[in-house]
Amino acid sequence: MLAMNFRGPFRVRADRDKPYPEIKHPDDAIIRVTRSCICGSDLHLYHGLVPDTRVGMTFGHEFTGIVEETGPGVQKLKVGDHVIVPFNIACGTCAFCNQQLYGNCHESNPSATAVGGIFGYSHTAGGYDGGQAEYVRVPYADVGPVVIPEGMDLDDAVLLTDVTPTGYQAAEMGGIQQGDTVVVFGAGPIGCMAAKCAWLFGAGRVIVIDHLEYRLEFVREYAQCEAYNFKSMDDPVVFLKKATDWLGADVCIDAVGCEAEGSKLQTLVGRKLPLTGGSATALHWAINSVKKGGIVSIVGVYGPLDSLVPIGNVVNKGLTIRANQASVKRLLPKLIDHVMAGRLNPKGLVTHRIPLEEVSDAYHIFSKKLDGCIKPILIPPAARA
Amino acid sequence: MKTSPEKYTHIKGWGIDADPENDPTYPIKKRTDEEQAGYSWERPAQQPIDIEVLHSNERPNVSATFGTSTPPAGLSGAIRRFAFKYSESSYGHWVPLVLADRIDVVQGIMADLLKGTVPNIFAEMGWKADLKHNKKGLITKVIVTAVVTTAVIAWLSRKNEPKKSLLRG
Numbered sequence: 001m002l003a004m005n006f007r008g009p010f011r012v013r014a015d016r017d018k019p020y021p022e023i024k025h026p027d028d029a030i031i032r033v034t035r036s037c038i039c040g041s042d043l044h045l046y047h048g049l050v051p052d053t054r055v056g057m058t059f060g061h062e063f064t065g066i067v068e069e070t071g072p073g074v075q076k077l078k079v080g081d082h083v084i085v086p087f088n089i090a091c092g093t094c095a096f097c098n099q100q101l102y103g104n105c106h107e108s109n110p111s112a113t114a115v116g117g118i119f120g121y122s123h124t125a126g127g128y129d130g131g132q133a134e135y136v137r138v139p140y141a142d143v144g145p146v147v148i149p150e151g152m153d154l155d156d157a158v159l160l161t162d163v164t165p166t167g168y169q170a171a172e173m174g175g176i177q178q179g180d181t182v183v184v185f186g187a188g189p190i191g192c193m194a195a196k197c198a199w200l201f202g203a204g205r206v207i208v209i210d211h212l213e214y215r216l217e218f219v220r221e222y223a224q225c226e227a228y229n230f231k232s233m234d235d236p237v238v239f240l241k242k243a244t245d246w247l248g249a250d251v252c253i254d255a256v257g258c259e260a261e262g263s264k265l266q267t268l269v270g271r272k273l274p275l276t277g278g279s280a281t282a283l284h285w286a287i288n289s290v291k292k293g294g295i296v297s298i299v300g301v302y303g304p305l306d307s308l309v310p311i312g313n314v315v316n317k318g319l320t321i322r323a324n325q326a327s328v329k330r331l332l333p334k335l336i337d338h339v340m341a342g343r344l345n346p347k348g349l350v351t352h353r354i355p356l357e358e359v360s361d362a363y364h365i366f367s368k369k370l371d372g373c374i375k376p377i378l379i380p381p382a383a384r385a
Numbered sequence: 386m387k388t389s390p391e392k393y394t395h396i397k398g399w400g401i402d403a404d405p406e407n408d409p410t411y412p413i414k415k416r417t418d419e420e421q422a423g424y425s426w427e428r429p430a431q432q433p434i435d436i437e438v439l440h441s442n443e444r445p446n447v448s449a450t451f452g453t454s455t456p457p458a459g460l461s462g463a464i465r466r467f468a469f470k471y472s473e474s475s476y477g478h479w480v481p482l483v484l485a486d487r488i489d490v491v492q493g494i495m496a497d498l499l500k501g502t503v504p505n506i507f508a509e510m511g512w513k514a515d516l517k518h519n520k521k522g523l524i525t526k527v528i529v530t531a532v533v534t535t536a537v538i539a540w541l542s543r544k545n546e547p548k549k550s551l552l553r554g
Contacts, residue, residue: 007504008489008490008493009490011504011510013504013508024450025430025432025449025450028450048486048487052482052486054457054486054489055455055490055493056455056493089450091429094428095424107428107449108448108449108450110438110439110444110446110448110451111439111440111451111469112441113441113443113444113473114473117448117450117452123439123452123455126448126451126452127438127452127455129453139432140450304479305476360508360511360513360514361511362511362514364510364511365511365514365518367511368514368515370514370515370518371518
């Protein structure tokens with residue numbers, strides 16, 4: 001079958017000789033992919049920043065598809081169902097799934113205890129092939145996948161697998177109270193969605209910080225918020241203090257993660273060498289820009305090694321830090337309702353629809369931020385017919 | 386985890402200010418009233434372990450399901466096996482894995498060549514997209530590549546010259 005094939009940092013291609021996936025467990029399903037996104041966090045794999053990313057793997061943790069085959073243990077899902085597949089693989093029965101921590105399942109990833117299984121996200125996240133392919137194996141098929149509601153646009157559906165729940169949970173973890181000032185670092189798809197969702201929790205003011213003008217323009221319109229370019233500031237922390245009556249924001253959200261720009265030192269040790277878990281510039285700014293007693297919410301992805309953050313300021317300012325992979329299954333019912341009611345418009349983030357065969361170009365366009373790219377979707381041949 | 390107050394009668398004031406509403410872990414750790422005493426849940430059926438699975442030493446077993454993409458192989462596989470002797474908390478785990486990833490790239494090129502495929506590295510890097518959306522960047526890349534290649538060739542040739550003259554002498 002046709003599938004994306006990772007060949008090394010900055011090198012991917014679409015190959016036609018990947019074997020079809022097989023049922024490996026009674027609760028598995030095989031899904032024929034109809035839409036698959038490239039996520040900003042796929043770029044961390046693409047750039048070689050995630051340990052144990054093996055050559056030959058297929059990436060892709062944001063996908064929708066039609067059920068082709070089910071294992072003998074699958075009761076709810078039927079062949080022919082068109083489903084949203086959450087990016088995290090969850091068993092539904094372990095202690096963490098029982099707390100609705102579906103992003104922290106203990107029965108889906110043998111390789112690391114710190115992270116649950118994620119489709120197409122290195123062996124550090126379980127070694128599963130992902131959905132940037134014609135077909136994909138989906139474990140625990142009765143737990144995660146949800147049938148796409150009638151009338152829902154397929155582009156909205158595929159963005160409910162990660163971007164929408166991650167952006168929403170970023171705002172939710174911020175504990176936003178009515179009238180709060182919320183600062184979101186990063187105007188990528190997750191940052192745009194987090195800014196949009198902050199209003200749903202009653203934020204009084206939403207500010208987005210990035211360095212790409214086209215993304216700042218985009219988010220101003222998409223999330224009806226203020227947006228500023230940190231490259232035009234002497235110091236973004238001072239700028240934000242001034243903008244918030246010199247006290248700082250109530251809530252800061254890190255929607256950037258390990259490839260943040262803005263600090264030569266962080267870039268050197270976190271991205272170029274890399275000796276740390278990534279460039280933690282956005283998190284550094286978030287900690288220093290938030291009000292004393294405030295909350296920092298982290299959804300940006302970092303590597304497993306230590307990162308350079310001003311932990312002393314966390315103590316001295318009495319901050320609460322909340323962070324996690326989104327619990328997609330928990331949030332889906334609410335978010336489907338928001339999308340169907342028009343309160344959220346995930347498909348508005350999509351700027352590029354690219355054939356799966358052109359996956360090399362798609363990664364390059366997204367990685368280099370060419371052609372005004374915000375969110376690219378890959379479409380397999382059968383879904384284009 | 387629930388506990389019995391009788392166990393703590395010897396501690397004056399034990400639990401007197403406990404406030405279940407003061408739970409800063411919501412919505413992270415505690416969302417439901419489910420209680421779980423350790424690793425005691427009814428595990429899902431075990432996926433047959435018919436390939437080599439490297440599992441973290443911070444867990445006693447292989448998770449009930451796992452991915453079957455790209456099992457460890459060759460020199461990179463040997464390094465990965467070594468890495469998994471160390472915990473996720475150790476540099477001894479992650480640094481060898483990064484090294485293994487880089488070696489895997491060379492193994493990947495060799496595997497392509499053995500299959501009779503010469504990898505088109507420029508196409509894999511998406512340079513075609515540059516032609517459409519980033520001509521200036523592409524021209525810069527081509528010039529830099531040409532200059533670096535020329536410089537390397539020139540440097541290597543210069544290094545060889547004295548050896549030749551030495552031989553002649």
